[in-house]
Amino acid sequence: MSRRAFVKALGWPGLAGLAALVLAVVALMLDQRWDAQAAMLQAEARELRAKARPAAAPTAAPVSVQQWQAALPPSRDRQQRLADLLELGIRLDLNGARTEHRLSSSEGVERLRVTMPVTGSYAQVRRFIGAALEHDPALSLDAIKLRRVSPMSAEVDAELQWSLHGRAP
Structure with missing residues (x-):
């Protein structure tokens, strides 16, 4: 049987079915190759995550309340620590209104x-928080409120509530 006779005998539905069969075989071969590539990429991602994960820190011995209090900065450093916090915001070009302080x-x-x-960009606020916490280990960020004036605004208004902990005299 010649090729023309074969094509004529199949008709267009037969040719469409034959083409679908060939495409299915090609897709099956590609699927197996894609599965192998996906497995390889997942293994690579697991390795990268394991490398990026910091080594588990050795568990520290429990610290007593007295040891914790002794490690706090003395109260005489309070004004300098507050000035450092405010200066850091200025150096990071954050516009601030007045700050409020309450000592207990x-x-x-x-x-x-x-x-x-x-007030500043979101990135500036994040940098400020990270730098402040890194600079003063006895500083804690207790609360943060973020608000954008408009959805298209690049700046955010942030209200940060900090606590400067120290040893009482």
């Missing part, structure tokens, strides 16, 4: 609560 002391620990409204 209990059981040998003093806490200066600082409410600091700032």
